[in-house]
Amino acid sequence: MIENRPFLTFMAHTVLILGVIVVAFPLWLTFVAASHDAVRMSELPLPIWPGTHFFENLDVVLNKGLWGGDGVGVSYMLVNSMIMALMIAFGKISISLLSAFAIVYFRFPFRMGFFWMIFITLMLPVEVRILPTFEVVANLGMLDTYWGLTVPLIASATATFMFRQVFLTIPDELLEAARIDGAGPIRFFIDILIPMSRTNIAALFVILFIYGWNQYLWPLLVTTDQDMYTIVMQIGRMLEAGESVPQWHLVMMTTLLSVLPPVAVVVFMQRLFVQGLTETEK
Amino acid sequence: MASVKLDNIQKTYPNGFKAIHGVDVDVQDGEFLVLVGPSGCGKSTLLRMIAGLETVTGGELEIGDKVVNDLEPSKRDIAMVFQNYALYPHMTVYNNMAYGLKIMGLSKSEIDERVKNAAGILELTDEQLTRKPRELSGGQRQRVAMGRAIVRKPSVFLFDEPLSNLDAKLRVQMRVEIKRLQESLGITSIYVTHDQVEAMTLGHRLMVLNSGVVEQLGTPIELYERPASLFVAEFIGSPAMNILDTKISEDGESVDIATNIGLALGNGGLPDYAGKKVKLGVRPEHLQLAEGSENSLPLTVTLVEHLGADTLVHGHFGEDETDMTVRRSGTLKTVPGDKLPISITRENIHLFDAETSRRIDL
Structure with missing residues (x-):
């Protein structure tokens, strides 16, 4: 649709700018709070322009931690979160690719039955099955390990469903051509299907990475060892710091740090993300 | 080089639908046989059975004196050109042609020689070999699809309506090229089309199929001069009889x-x-x-x-x-x-x- 009406253009921009402000303002306040010291943050009104303590706060959060006691920073928690999010994203993508491959390309008894079984797990996110899952993980001795953090979250009906749809759009002739070329199922999967679903994999990676990074409840349950804490948990724990007043400037600095990796993933994979969700031509 | 022998070939689908009712034909070494008929007559099914993409539910299929009923497509020593070309969209033209050879386990130099040779026959430039299929025109994609078949050095070429996605002018041009190519390579070919002009001009012999039954098998002139049934009479010739x-x-x-x-x-x-x-x-x-x-x-x-x-x-x-x-x-x-x-x-x-x-x- 090509129209040239100045008023419409003006309205569209107004709405978009308002939207950006609504989304960006809290982030701005987070940044501002992270750049002041504790004293300024306890005075009213709260600041709306940045202060001068940004790097000082960054140093404290990364290397010394929050409370007087342990003196451990949050940098290793960023690493934990990163490992967890990557394991969840890659795990989910691999499992879903394989199950979608099986469901679309192989004829076996109860094929659709299996598909629907995978599909109804959409109704069983970890929050619903938290006690039995915890017991299983505990019995397997996976508490306080990366496996315990990630494996229960890996099975994914959404991703399986999405890859199924992607595979269904790939013409049958390609499979036939590959069969005549002598490619077996695994070769076809690796040489043809995966490269052809590249953009979809990238789009899903963005979504799943953020899903993994944002996990809060499950890491809270399965980790008791501070070495396994994730950054998102840490924000919650900072707010519960005993009787004292929350150290807002440090909490906000931690929040800022926890927002950066997902933002970076979105920014760098933006083009593939859009392609993967909109491209239909194969 | 091989002959293809169909002995009472039948196809019944699991739902009971009988698509092919017993076809007998002996395709000679180097012959160009065209399967022709209206849509739904079973011609593509028959070709796909020869290729090994559909199971044969009755009769015996021989390629080069070997019964191939239960062999995988890649073991049948055939190559197929598809209607929509079925090129791998993420691979370059070169890799599209080389893919099957890599799986065969040929050496890099052998693959390179075969691909370059095929590209030469089909007049594909080196620059075009580095492109992706989507950057080529319809006629060029058609050539690549044929190149992928040629490099395999098969005993039998199978063509499944390869020209139906081209515009009229290009179709005539490619038709001539296919004919010339088949004659110079001398490879046994089976070609499916619904276009009777293509059938008449390309085939040494034509097999007219109707609802899974062979109406007539013969040279183009025989079919034109002595149609064996009303169906063949109306199908061959334009405008119709x-x-x-x-x-x-x-x-x-x-x-x-x-x-x-x-x-x-x-x-x-x-x-x-x-x-x-x-x-x-x-x-x-x-x-x-x-x-x-x-x-x-x-x-x-x-x-x-x-x-x-x-x-x-x-x-x-x-x-x-x-x-x-x-x-x-x-x-x-x-x-x-x-x-x-x-x-x-x-x-x-x-x-x-x-x-x-x-x-x-x-």
């Missing part, structure tokens, strides 16, 4: 084309069919203009099509307004509403049994 409902006279000596217009059969006539209804076929190009002849049909012209080299005249005659098309070379000056006297000659008619639709030999 005129079919008239007629009757053999009571004495069996002549065929009554219209009231008071009969055509003597000679040769003793058809005593078995005396007084019976038959279908009479005559090709548009075999109808003569008969100025002043008394035994002519008065054709009322309804539409004139000028093709340049030819003129097609559509019209009807008689009380029941039987439709008829006449093809005359050159330009014929006539307009709708005119009456054209048309004559049918004895040598150019085809008679078919009204019940079985089979040819009646005179």
Whole structure:
């Protein structure tokens, strides 16, 4: 649709700018709070322009931690979160690719039955099955390990469903051509299907990475060892710091740090993300 | 190089639908066989069974004296060109052609030699080899698809309507190239098409299929001159053969084309069919203009099509307004509403049994 009406253009921009402000303002306040010291943050009104303590706060959060006691920073928690999010994203993508491959390309008894079984797990996110899952993980001795953090979250009906749809759009002739070329199922999967679903994999990676990074409840349950804490948990724990007043400037600095990796993933994979969700031509 | 032998090949789908009702054919080494028929006649199914993409549910299939019923497609020593080319979209043209060879486990230099050689035959430039299929035009993709078949050095080429996605001009051009290529490589080829012009020009022999049954197998000229059934008669030739409902006279000596217009059969006539209804076929190009002849049909012209080299005249005659098309070379000056006297000659008619639709030999 090509129209040239100045008023419409003006309205569209107004709405978009308002939207950006609504989304960006809290982030701005987070940044501002992270750049002041504790004293300024306890005075009213709260600041709306940045202060001068940004790097000082960054140093404290990364290397010394929050409370007087342990003196451990949050940098290793960023690493934990990163490992967890990557394991969840890659795990989910691999499992879903394989199950979608099986469901679309192989004829076996109860094929659709299996598909629907995978599909109804959409109704069983970890929050619903938290006690039995915890017991299983505990019995397997996976508490306080990366496996315990990630494996229960890996099975994914959404991703399986999405890859199924992607595979269904790939013409049958390609499979036939590959069969005549002598490619077996695994070769076809690796040489043809995966490269052809590249953009979809990238789009899903963005979504799943953020899903993994944002996990809060499950890491809270399965980790008791501070070495396994994730950054998102840490924000919650900072707010519960005993009787004292929350150290807002440090909490906000931690929040800022926890927002950066997902933002970076979105920014760098933006083009593939859009392609993967909109491209239909194969 | 190999022959292909189909012995009572049948296909029944799990739901009970019978797509192929027993096909027998012996394709000679180096022969170009065309399977032709309307959509849904089973021609593609038959080709896919030869390729190994569909299971054979009855009969025996031999390629080069080896029964291949249960062999994987890649083990049958065949190569196939698909209707939509089926090129791997994420690979370069070079890799598209090399993929099957890599799986065969050929050395890099051998692969390179074969791909370059095929590219040379098909006039694909080195620059085009580095492109992705989507950056090529339809005709170029078609060449790549053929290149992918050639590099395998198969015993048998299978073509599944390879030209139907091209525009008319390119289709004629590629048709000639396929023919030339097949002749120079001398590889046994089986080609599926619904286009009878393609079938007539390409094939050494044609197999006309209708609902999974072979209507006729023969050279293009045989099919044109002696169609074995009404179906073949109407299918081969463009514009299609005129079919008239007629009757053999009571004495069996002549065929009554219209009231008071009969055509003597000679040769003793058809005593078995005396007084019976038959279908009479005559090709548009075999109808003569008969100025002043008394035994002519008065054709009322309804539409004139000028093709340049030819003129097609559509019209009807008689009380029941039987439709008829006449093809005359050159330009014929006539307009709708005119009456054209048309004559049918004895040598150019085809008679078919009204019940079985089979040819009646005179």
